[in-house]
Amino acid sequence: MQDLVSVVTLGSVYLLFALGMSITWGTIDILNFAHGSVFMFSAFSASLVLERLTLGLVPVLLIGVVVGALMSVLIQVVAFEQIIKRARDRRTAEMQILIGGIGVAIIPLAIAQHHTQSNPFGLNASSFTVESISLGGLRITNIQVLTVLLALALWAAAAVWLRRSRQGLALRAIGVDAQTAALMGVDRRRLALVTMAVAGGMAGLSGVLFTFSLGAITPESGDTLLVKAFACIILGGVGSMLGVAFGAYLLAAAEVVILTQTNGSWVEAVSFGLIFLVLLVRPAGVFGRKEVRRT
Template identity: 60%
Template sequence: MQDLLNAATLGSIYLLFTLGMALVWGTIGILNFAHGATFMFSAFIGHVVTKHTELPFLAVIAIAVAVGAVMSTLTQLLAFQPILKRSKNQHAAEMRILIGGIGVAAIPLAIAQRYTRSSPFGFRSSYDAEVYQFLGLRITTTALIIIVTGLAIGIALTVWLRNSRQGLALRAIGVDAETSAGMGVNRPALALGTMAVAGGLAGLAGALLTFHLGAIAPETGDTLLIKAFAIVVLGGLGSMLGTVLGAYILAAAETFVIFMNWGTWVNAVSFGLIFLILLVRPQGLLGRKEVRRT
């Protein structure tokens, strides 16, 4: 039961990180490889600020969320949007955006590595996690916040994307950007808003993971980027509910591997799940097959 509780905490971290990436990729069609750097750098700015002054828990979270949202918005404005304008169509821009995202990610990574000398960094905060015990299970207030926040945001984003007017417009862009633009959908404005939300979620995940572990390394975002890619493929591109399930399935699989003392195989689980899903069910657990009519 303790391992299941740990898996739920790990899955919620994966979920918060992946939701933004899945939202951007499944709607406006951008595979943002700078998402991991946004996650890390948001927590890094929180580290720099709290190094000089002690802040409460919510203040650090707010800083990380704001930094993540601003970073993603600037990435869209200064990098991805110009690439889209100079490309013939969305498919022609995909590879350029992917490479552009890798280039953008290198900048904050280099800054954090130089400032910290590639050492882990954390927060100086007035917040102290408490440990609760119930029926032999141990859980900290931070882990409880992570689980509740992850599930709440995952469910809320799924409902919003299905039922709201803006969610319908985003899903329309994901199906056919040209037709949706002809029907009055403002793709540039929605893309900016989507990137801002994705960046805010990355910043939230970065701050919560730093509070949970005590410190993260500048390269932590790159590791989570691989996990997020596996989760999106596992759950199904364009399905937020699939992303929720995929995050907890991957976390449970990795926890099982560690429980069996096969720790060196943890990273192989991500790639193994990608390979297995691509062979058995390419559209993912809750994804739909793409139908092309000519």
């Protein structure tokens, strides 16, 4: 049963992180390889602020969200918009965005590595303390409970946002067909910025929560998470909200099983192996609606 708690909490971190990536990829066609960098740097910024100020949980979370959103918007304006403007067609734009994301991601990583000498950093200076709660024999920390609740709430909110609101409709129209969306009078640029801000905010939030719950993270931890998020999205199917949640918890479950059954060093291979398997067997993902473009 304790393992179930691990699955749910780990899955929620993956979900919170992958949610932003899934939304930008599924709607505005941006697979943001700087997402892991945003995740890490938001938590890092919070730790910098905490070196000078003692803050409670909510302000620290807010710092993470704001830094994440700002970074994401900045990357969109400075990098991705420029690439899209110059690219010859959609295929080259996709590749340039991936490569550009990898390039941009080096910068925050370099700053954080320089400052921390590549050592793990944490948020222990916060006035908020992580405490264990016992629920019917199960141990769970307050931050884990918060992570699970926030992940599910934001996931539901994003799903409703995408399904109901005018903006959501416009976004899904872009995801379906850019030309139709333009004809419908959708302002692509503004929508893309809003989407990137939301995605970045989620990355920042998950960064702070994850750092709280682990105690400390290394500047490089964003990269690993990036590949895992990709696994979640691929598992469920690009653009599917149900899919990304399914993917996140399935990946967490698979990892926890491997962790408890073996000595643990194969855990990292799970997500990579799953990506491979799903792409071969069911390229559109379990809940995918769009056919994977080939060639």
